[in-house]
Amino acid sequence: MELRVRSRRAPDTIFAQHITLRDVTPPEAAFRMTPIPATEDSPLTPDVDATASATPVSPAAAQPDLSRTASAIASVRARSANLTVLTVLAVMYTLYFARDFLIPIVFALLLSFLFSPVVRALTRIRIPAPVGAGLVILVILGVIGSGAFGLSGSIRDWAASAPQTLAAAEAKLGKLVRPLQRASNTAEQVAHAAATAAGSSGGNKPAQVVVQGPSLAARAFGTTQRSVASVLEVLILLYFLLAAGDLFLQKLIKVLPNLGEKRKAVQIARQTESAISTYLLTAAAVNIGEGVVVAGVMYLWKMPDPPLWGALVALFEFIPYLGALALVVILAVAALATFDNVGHALLVPASFLLINLIQGNFVSPLLLGHRLSLNPVALFVGLAFWVWIWGIPGAFIAVPLLATFKIFCDHIESLASVGEFLGQRDDDEHRAVVRMA
DSSP: OEEEEEEEEETTEEEEEEEEOOSSOGGGOEEEEEEEEOOTTOTTSOOOOTTOOOSOSSTTSOOOOHHHHHHHHTSHHHHHHHHHHHHHHHHHHHHHHTHHHHHHHHHHHHHHHHHHHHHHHHHHTTOOHHHHHHHHHHHHHHHHHHHHHHHHHHHHHHHHTHHHHHHHHHHHTHHHHHHHHHHHHHHHHHHHHHHHHHHHHTSSOOOOOOOOOOOHHHHHHHHHHHHHHHHHHHHHHHHHHHHHTTHHHHHHHHHOSSHHHHHHHHHHHHHHHHHHHHHHHHHHHHHHHHHHHHHHHHHHTTOSOHHHHHHHHHHHTTSTTHHHHHHHHHHHHHHHHHOSOHHHHHHHHHHHHHHHHHIIIIIHHHHHHHHHOBOHHHHHHHHHHHHHHHHHHHHHHHHHHHHHHHHHHHTSGGGHHHHHHHBOOOHHHHHHHHHHO
8 A cells, every 4th residue: 555645845846655565564664755846836835925914004103902992892882782682673563564454543543632632621520431432432433424425425436436436537638648648559579579489480379378366356345344443453542542641641641750750750641641632633733624625626626525525635635745645636536537628637637746845834933833843854764765665554644643742842851852853944054054154
């Protein structure tokens, strides 16, 4: 048996050892050395830069202190930042996956802020809180029932004639979109020709599997059933919140240690509740008023079912930007299907857009004031976030949630800076910017 070993012995010579092992004792083994000349292409040749230097660039340069780096990583601030990031991610995941459970609770809490002053006013005239809460729930049910009954016929008629309405609107706009239709038809013909050529060259056409989802009626029934269940859940929870009255505030006061903190908690709770209730009541009144004005304008333009359009405006105005855009499209389609003159039809969405601009730039700032107004950038970011998390329900409650959070921050000293950031620019800030410019 012969074993060949290669080892590094000198920078210019490599020796190969031939070790011959016979079936004899180790002292009788013969060793024979054969020199092999080293080459420049050998992987064993070292690659050394003779000009390299290990001295620092500047002798006065500070040496790295690994102990300070380790202490910074292990500091309380670093751990706090890591925990904050993890907490934010955990909250976002919880909001997304628990949306079916949280959405009715959030709606009920916002409505409790709106109607709790009403229940408290009823208690001043010797009506118990549970009875007052029941009266509020009955009034809400009456308004919802009467509105649904009054508008059900109009909604059913528009839903039944939706295909004809879209066809008529498309025919009216045919002259405007005809170049786009020609380009689309050309692209479809090219794609069809390419698919036909590929099918003819490949032999038999492969079978196509079409997966059919639930029908429109089944989806509408399922959505209606879930909506009714959610509304009942909101109303039941709202009743218990209104009937409880100041129960949670009393519990909070009971666990606080001293009298000063108890008075401060009561003051903050009352001011926050009053501000939130004022905002929600004012916003609802503004939206309803705009709906009434739009209904009157639709009646003047001879649009069918003016109350339906007024109700849609009052509902969609709770969604900033997107609600107005959706209403412009809906009104344009309905008007094009109703009137023969395209100019007359386009006056309908233009009228709504003018009313919406007046409401958003003059009426709402005048009634809400600077304290309850929201920064447009923060408003849009909040709307996008809640639509992403909760979908359409999130779009309706995005503005009330953001306004509630701002009001809450305004009444907490440690969070006042956050509330200031969410608010509008006041006159002093505007003057300061002008002077700096």
